[in-house]
Amino acid sequence: MIRAHTTPQVRAAEADLLARLPEGALMQRAATGLGYAVLDLLGAAYGRRVLLLVGSGDNGGDALYAGALLARRGAQVEAWLLSSSAHEGGVAALRAAGGRIGAVRPAEFDVVVDGIVGIGGRGRLRPGAVAALEAVAGVPVVAVDTPSGVDVDTGEVDGPHVTADVTVTFGTHKTCHLVDPAAQACGAVHLVDIGLDLPEAPVEALQAADVAALVPRPHLDDHKYTRGVVGVRAGSAAYPGAALLSVAGAACGLAGMVRYDGDPAALDLVRAAHPEVVGPGRVQAWVVGSGSDTGAEDAVHRSVADGVPLVVDADALAFAALARGRPAVLTPHAGELARMLDVDRAEVEARWLEHARLAARRYDAVVLLKGRHTVVARPDGRVRVTTTGTPWLATAGAGDVLGGLIGSLLAAGLDPFAAASVGSWLHGAAATLASRHGPIVASDVAAAVPALVATLPTP
Ligand SMILES: NC(=O)C1=CN([C@@H]2O[C@H](COP(=O)(O)OP(=O)(O)OC[C@H]3O[C@@H](n4cnc5c(N)ncnc54)[C@H](O)[C@@H]3O)[C@@H](O)[C@H]2O)[C@@H](O)CC1
Ligand SMILES: Nc1ncnc2c1ncn2[C@@H]1O[C@H](COP(=O)(O)OP(=O)(O)O)[C@@H](O)[C@H]1O
Ligand SMILES: [K+]
Numbered sequence: 143m144i145r146a147h148t149t150p151q152v153r154a155a156e157a158d159l160l161a162r163l164p165e166g167a168l169m170q171r172a173a174t175g176l177g178y179a180v181l182d183l184l185g186a187a188y189g190r191r192v193l194l195l196v197g198s199g200d201n202g203g204d205a206l207y208a209g210a211l212l213a214r215r216g217a218q219v220e221a222w223l224l225s226s227s228a229h230e231g232g233v234a235a236l237r238a239a240g241g242r243i244g245a246v247r248p249a250e251f252d253v254v255v256d257g258i259v260g261i262g263g264r265g266r267l268r269p270g271a272v273a274a275l276e277a278v279a280g281v282p283v284v285a286v287d288t289p290s291g292v293d294v295d296t297g298e299v300d301g302p303h304v305t306a307d308v309t310v311t312f313g314t315h316k317t318c319h320l321v322d323p324a325a326q327a328c329g330a331v332h333l334v335d336i337g338l339d340l341p342e343a344p345v346e347a348l349q350a351a352d353v354a355a356l357v358p359r360p361h362l363d364d365h366k367y368t369r370g371v372v373g374v375r376a377g378s379a380a381y382p383g384a385a386l387l388s389v390a391g392a393a394c395g396l397a398g399m400v401r402y403d404g405d406p407a408a409l410d411l412v413r414a415a416h417p418e419v420v421g422p423g424r425v426q427a428w429v430v431g432s433g434s435d436t437g438a439e440d441a442v443h444r445s446v447a448d449g450v451p452l453v454v455d456a457d458a459l460a461f462a463a464l465a466r467g468r469p470a471v472l473t474p475h476a477g478e479l480a481r482m483l484d485v486d487r488a489e490v491e492a493r494w495l496e497h498a499r500l501a502a503r504r505y506d507a508v509v510l511l512k513g514r515h516t517v518v519a520r521p522d523g524r525v526r527v528t529t530t531g532t533p534w535l536a537t538a539g540a541g542d543v544l545g546g547l548i549g550s551l552l553a554a555g556l557d558p559f560a561a562a563s564v565g566s567w568l569h570g571a572a573a574t575l576a577s578r579h580g581p582i583v584a585s586d587v588a589a590a591v592p593a594l595v596a597t598l599p600t601p
Pocket of ligand 1: 152153155156168169172197198199200201202204258259260261262263264265266267268271286287288312313336
């Protein structure tokens with residue numbers, strides 16, 4: 143599991159550790175990890191030209207000590223001090239190692255180390271920092287802890303900021319490493335363990351091993367009913383394809399049986415494509431709404447009345463309030479969530495975390511906000527971010543497949559938060575697997591799920 147802690151949590155853990163370690167030890171751990179990460183990127187130190195952008199705090203201190211490490215290995219290191227003060231020990235260490243302070247000719251560097259601000263950054267970057275970033279545009283950047291200029295604890299970006307190739311963070315991940323738009327500014331994120339002892343994290347990202355432990359697998363004595371039956375109420379005369387794709391997601395093999403109880407107009411198509419799918423009857427979970435058109439309200443009513451967990455997607459999201467307080471997963475994209483909350487789509491896309499959490503609280507259900515890094519929020523504020531996937535997944539009908547897949551996980555007994563986060567992880571990873579030979583369509587994603595599950599590590 144990747145865990146993202148808040149700045150106050152990191153500060154508290156740091157204070158705890160600082161009290162037990164010799165002075166400067168923590169920064170040495172951080173700077174050493176940073177220095178080797180820069181070395182990794184450069185391939186070698188000797189003769190390479192490194193520019194440190196140094197702010198007034200400990201983030202700049204990390205950059206200066208890492209610069210000293212690189213200078214001792216033969217790199218030409220220069221530090222551009224962006225403030226009237228800089229970490230004194232770091233400045234002395236860089237000088238002692240042969241590094242230079244000031245007199246910078248920006249175009250000539252192999253890498254820029256962004257030590258402007260980390261978790262102590264407040265508000266927009268100051269003009270001097272913005273000018274420095276403009277001067278080094280085009281040079282690869284390693285960000286220290288966080289890309290300067292992004293909001294560390296929300297993932298929001300409001301103004302100029304660093305766009306890094308690599309971000310080297312310390313002790314734990316922060317929200318900005320997972321949640322867009324800030325996550326897009328991080329590049330590859332590398333975590334350096336500095337020994338912090340941390341509490342439970344409010345934001346996390348499942349990894350393959352976590353998914354392997356959560357994904358339902360049949361027991362020796364299971365039969366189809368004990369594995370769970372998922373029912374699909376999707377599709378309409380206008381949108382029969384949505385029925386097919388929802389069923390395709392539900393019929394990836396993770397539940398024991400799939401029932402189709404949608405528009406009769408789509409039934410023959412469903413039967414022809416999925417002969418294993420049966421008609422209406424008892425289910426352990428419902429998937430409602432994809433392409434449901436005018437039948438959406440009735441589908442939500444009947445599914446809620448059944449008392450089993452449900453996935454509410456697409457057209458049914460307009461009636462999501464009917465599922466309030468039920469074990470439910472609502473699966474809007476940004477435009478749909480904007481309508482649910484009566485705000486502009488741009489507002490949602492600027493503040494993913496805030497809006498996913500707000501909707502989860504307001505609808506008292508798990509909300510899965512679809513995007514590049516999908517955000518899954520529980521009413522109590524806990525969040526999982528999906529980091530699997532590929533831009534090829536932005537294809538019509540992919541959301542229908544996701545709804546069906548999550549429904550099958552609910553039917554198999556996963557709670558809504560687990561079903562949503564595991565389903566979303568599998569969906570993204572299946573898209574990546576399916577797209578290894580090129581472009582994909584939604585049904586390719588469903589078709590790749592079984593092969594993907596086969597690659598999961600044995601728990
Ligand atoms: N907390 C921890 O556990 C550890 C922290 N370390 C480093 O320390 C950093 C935090 O250091 P600090 O608390 O000194 O804070 P930072 O160095 O992140 O930033 C604070 C400094 O930047 C200036 N500043 C704030 N907002 C600015 C803005 N918008 N534009 C320009 N300058 C701005 C402030 O005047 C302040 O002096 C971490 O990000 C990490 O790099 C590591 O050395 C080791 C462990
Ligand atoms: N840029 C992107 N990178 C990765 N995944 C994306 C991107 N854009 C969208 N997605 C994913 O693609 C799917 C699109 O679903 P959705 O918007 O519901 O489309 P549809 O309604 O056509 O099915 C979602 O799972 C979403 O997370
Ligand atoms: K930084």
